[in-house]
Every structure is written in structure tokens, then in C-alpha cells.
Amino acid sequence: QVQMVESGGGVVQPGTSLRLSCAASGFTFSSYTLHWVRQAPGKGLEWVAVMSPDGRKIYYADSVKGRFTISRVNSENTQSLQMNSLRAEDTALYYCARQTYGDYWFFDLWGRGTLVTVSS
Amino acid sequence: DIQMTQSPSTLSASVGDRVTITCRASQSVSSLLAWYQQKPGKAPKLLIYKASSLEGGVPSRFSGSGSGTEFTLTISSLQPDDSATYFCQQFSSSPTFGQGTKLEIK
Numbered sequence: 001q002v003q004m005v006e007s008g009g010g011v012v013q014p015g016t017s018l019r020l021s022c023a024a025s026g027f028t029f030s031s032y033t034l035h036w037v038r039q040a041p042g043k044g045l046e047w048v049a050v051m052s053p054d055g056r057k058i059y060y061a062d063s064v065k066g067r068f069t070i071s072r073v074n075s076e077n078t079q080s081l082q083m084n085s086l087r088a089e090d091t092a093l094y095y096c097a098r099q100t101y102g103d104y105w106f107f108d109l110w111g112r113g114t115l116v117t118v119s120s
Numbered sequence: 121d122i123q124m125t126q127s128p129s130t131l132s133a134s135v136g137d138r139v140t141i142t143c144r145a146s147q148s149v150s151s152l153l154a155w156y157q158q159k160p161g162k163a164p165k166l167l168i169y170k171a172s173s174l175e176g177g178v179p180s181r182f183s184g185s186g187s188g189t190e191f192t193l194t195i196s197s198l199q200p201d202d203s204a205t206y207f208c209q210q211f212s213s214s215p216t217f218g219q220g221t222k223l224e225i226k
Contacts, residue, residue, distance in 0.1 A: 004163075037215075045207065045217035061214070100169070105211040106154040108175065110163040 002026035002109065004096050009114030012086055020081040020114055022096030027109075030074035033099040035107065036081050038092035038116075048094070049081065050105070064090075086118045122146050122210050126218035134226045139195040141221045143208035148188045152212040155184055155193045158220075159204045167206075168193065200225055 008020040022034070036048040049060045049070040058070055064083075072079040079096060093115050097107035123146035133139050143153065151171040156164040166175045168184035171191055181196045195202055203225045208218040 035215075044219040045209070047215040047217075059214075095164070097164075100166075104152065104169075105215050106166070106169050106209060107156075107164075108166045110165075112161065112163045 004098065004109060004111040006094060006096050006111045006114035009094065009116045011117045011119060013120050014087055014118055016086055017082070017084045018086060018116060020083065020094055020116070022079045022081075022111060024077045024079075024096075024098075027098075029077040032101075034070075034072060034079045035097045035099060035105070036070060037095045037097050037107070037110075038090075039095070039113075040089070040092040043092075046092070047105075050099070051079065083116070086116075088118050090116060091118045092116060122149060122213055122216050124208055124210055124216050124218040126206075126208060126221050128221060129219070130222045130224065132224045132226050133198050135198055135200060137198045139198050139202075139223065141193045141206055141223075143186075143191045143193070143218050145189045145191075145210055145212075149210040149212035151187045152210060153184075153186070153191050154209045154211065155182075156207050156209065157202075157204045158207070164207075198225065 004024045006022050035050045039045050051058050051070045067085045069082040093113040095113045096111045098109040100108040125144045127142050153171045155168040158164040167178050167182050172184045183194050185192050205220045205222045207220040
């Protein structure tokens, strides 16, 4: 079954860290560019980060640059998002998303998301 | 960042109705726009890409049109299963999304 499943969300205090994971199955993981997208409660979707299939190209949204780190292990079909120095405004449902073939940044497969709540 | 504005925010329609959702970009995105459907607790689903290309497996009652700054998603004959939130996304530059349109079936 072609799917991606996020995990690792939870409730954390401001200034702390959290690591999200995304486990993929049913497709050739190492061939795809992967993204993280988040949705704050009651808000629209916000693109967060992207990593190329070989891990060499990485880009971040300005809102997370310097605090979040995207990574992947192709041999394990997993990608991760290390989130440091968390802020209340990072509270959101975090999705991993697969970029369709080619250079266009739209997404043909999403997970169901994992919820991160940053609160004291 | 390119701002995406959808209208309406909520929409109520009857089975069989023709439904149109509009998405406007703050600057031209050419045809680099996608539409997604999301149901509560489910992963978003790609419907339309490059403004008017139908993703495989998506019913033909869904269609997209537009270019530049104004785009529409049309459902030609609304079905009960179409109750969901729909959102647009531009990929001309760093991706940005509309705020979503919640479609309810009367």
C-alpha cells in the first residue's frame, strides 16, 4: 500500500526539541523529493522544508530556518524533521508530503499528520 | 511570498449542483497551481495540478481552469462524497496555500 505515516508529535514546552518521523511504504522512496508541510489550528497550510532524493538539496521556510533540520535515510524509507528551540507558533499538525516526479513542488501523496503542541 | 486567497470560505450545496471555488494569487503564478481535497482525519488528496490537469483516479466531475492570478475548481455534479475542505496551492515559487473552502452537502 502506497502511504506515508508520520509519528513523533506531542506536547512540549517552549524552547525544547522534538523529532518527527515519516515512514514510507509502497513506492521507491529513494526516487522522490520529500517535504514537510504544517497546519496550525484554524489556519491554512504552511510549507516547512524540502529534501531532494539524494539529500544534497535542502530548503527551509524562513519561519523555521536555523531551528529545524530535515533528513532522510533512504535505506530505511524514512524522513525526519528535527525541531529545536520550539515556539508556541510552531504548534501545528505536521504532514510529510511526496513531491510528484519532476521539478514542480506539488504533492501527490500526503500522510495524515502528527500533532505538535508547544505550550508551557 | 505569494498570497493565495480562496473564496468562499464555506459553501453549502445540494447533490447534483455545479459548484465553483475560486483561488486568487497576489501575483502571477502562470499555470503552476494545484488543488487538493481534505476530509477530517485524512491525508490531503491531490485533485488537479498545473491548473487544469486531472490527477489519475480523480473523478471527471472535477475540473480546474485559469492562469496567471485567477483559478477555479469546478465540481460539475456534486456528490455526497465530495463533502470536504478544498485548498489551492501555488508552486511558482516557495509553495503557499489558500486558506481552504469547506464544502458541505445540504
